[in-house]
Amino acid sequence: MSKPTTNFSSSPQFPLIPHHPPLSKPKILSLKPLCSQDPNPNSTKTLTLISLFTAIPDWSDRIKERGMQQKRSLYNHEKWVHHRSSLRHIRHLISSVSSRVILSLIPPVITFTSVAALVACYNSAILANLLPEFFPVLRASSLPYQLTAPALALLLVFRTEASYSRYEEGRKAWTKVISGTNDFARQVIASVSSSSDGSLKKAILQYVMAFPVALKCHLVHGSDIERDLQSLLEVDDLAVVLSSKHRPRCIIEFISQGLQMLNLDEAKRNMLESKISCFHEGIGVCEQLMGIPIPLSYTRLTSRFLVLWHLTLPIILWDDCNWIVVPATFVSAASLFCIEEVGVLIEEPFPMLALDELCKLVHSNIQEAIATEKLIQAQLKAKRKSRSSEHSPNGWPSS
Numbered sequence: 268m269s270k271p272t273t274n275f276s277s278s279p280q281f282p283l284i285p286h287h288p289p290l291s292k293p294k295i296l297s298l299k300p301l302c303s304q305d306p307n308p309n310s311t312k313t314l315t316l317i318s319l320f321t322a323i324p325d326w327s328d329r330i331k332e333r334g335m336q337q338k339r340s341l342y343n344h345e346k347w348v349h350h351r352s353s354l355r356h357i358r359h360l361i362s363s364v365s366s367r368v369i370l371s372l373i374p375p376v377i378t379f380t381s382v383a384a385l386v387a388c389y390n391s392a393i394l395a396n397l398l399p400e401f402f403p404v405l406r407a408s409s410l411p412y413q414l415t416a417p418a419l420a421l422l423l424v425f426r427t428e429a430s431y432s433r434y435e436e437g438r439k440a441w442t443k444v445i446s447g448t449n450d451f452a453r454q455v456i457a458s459v460s461s462s463s464d465g466s467l468k469k470a471i472l473q474y475v476m477a478f479p480v481a482l483k484c485h486l487v488h489g490s491d492i493e494r495d496l497q498s499l500l501e502v503d504d505l506a507v508v509l510s511s512k513h514r515p516r517c518i519i520e521f522i523s524q525g526l527q528m529l530n531l532d533e534a535k536r537n538m539l540e541s542k543i544s545c546f547h548e549g550i551g552v553c554e555q556l557m558g559i560p561i562p563l564s565y566t567r568l569t570s571r572f573l574v575l576w577h578l579t580l581p582i583i584l585w586d587d588c589n590w591i592v593v594p595a596t597f598v599s600a601a602s603l604f605c606i607e608e609v610g611v612l613i614e615e616p617f618p619m620l621a622l623d624e625l626c627k628l629v630h631s632n633i634q635e636a637i638a639t640e641k642l643i644q645a646q647l648k649a650k651r652k653s654r655s656s657e658h659s660p661n662g663w664p665s666s
Contacts, residue, residue, distance in 0.1 A: 324374045330367050336487075336618070338623045339621035339624065340621055341624040341625070368609060368612065372608060375577075375604050376600045379578065383596035386582060387593055390404050390585055405581075412580075412583050418572075419573070423606050423607060426561070426569050427606060429614075430610040430612075430614040433614055434613045434614075434619060436616070437556050438616065440549050440552040440553055441620060443545055444545065445479065445625055445629055448475055448546075449633070451545075452472055452475045452476075452633045453636060454538070454539055455471055455475070455539065456468075458538075464529050464530055470525060471522055472633060472637065473499055473501075474500075474518050474522045474525065475633065476499050477508075478522070478546060479626045479629055481515045482515045483495075483623065483626055484514065485515050485550075486557060487618055487622065492509070499630070504521065508521075515550055516550065519546050553617070556616060557615070557617070573603055577599065577600050580592070581593075584596075
């Protein structure tokens, strides 16, 4: 019996496959970045939806924060004339498109106006029999709103008044700091007359000019203290100040140590040391205003009251206004939220004050006092000599 023959070993039926990897083999590495970027398509859609909803609030917040970092200017006579001009209403109306307060209100105003439009569309569809009859018309009595309107008005007024009181307290604190700085510099210029203390006197006056700048940078977010102080302090002093955790107190320590090294009698030194207390007091008041806001429950209550009020406002006004509820809701939201927004902005007083201009004013006042010191002394010495020559030794005028 003959054995069956197989052709697998002698003459293969299939072409030989080369031993190197085939060119058509898919590269797995090329697919990994795509998989890592989009492991879950639903999450990508969710992120896109969230970013779409937050795009306008993020844009308005950027405008608001950019406005908070703008430098304010002190008023002079020309600016006061411009401020009380009869054309101010037209000017303020035209500048509404660039107002950061108004632009920051775009998200809530658009939201509540859209809700009013949806309520109007729904009620109109019900009245036109476009929806089943079991859908109710959204309407309610206006009596609850008439009863709660005075409460909302008082809440907004008290909220804004509390914010303005903080603004006023911050302004008064900086008024004391500026006046104390000018007075302290005047006392140093008048008290230190020794030529051996000339360089130390100049350094102390530089520290005095640097203190309000350091306090401003300590209070206002986004300030560049290194840029602001590099023209006032020497490089080694600036390095010590920048390495300190509390820059204004570090400059006060420079001033205090410099006073101890002056050749002064004890009475003058104690008098100058007592003047430093206004610096510490100013720091304490300003840090208290920065660290302790208006009670958060008060702010939250105002916000919740406004939101609930405008969510239900179209339902209350439907019977009397019909489609007018849309512009009525727009006007109400724009007005009331604008009052609340102003209260929130001035609650942090220091970005609202012209602190850069006040610091420049202190610098120019001290520089002017230093420049005129010798001139005034020469004038007074000349007057003293002329008066003594006009009188006789016994005190009677010479004939």
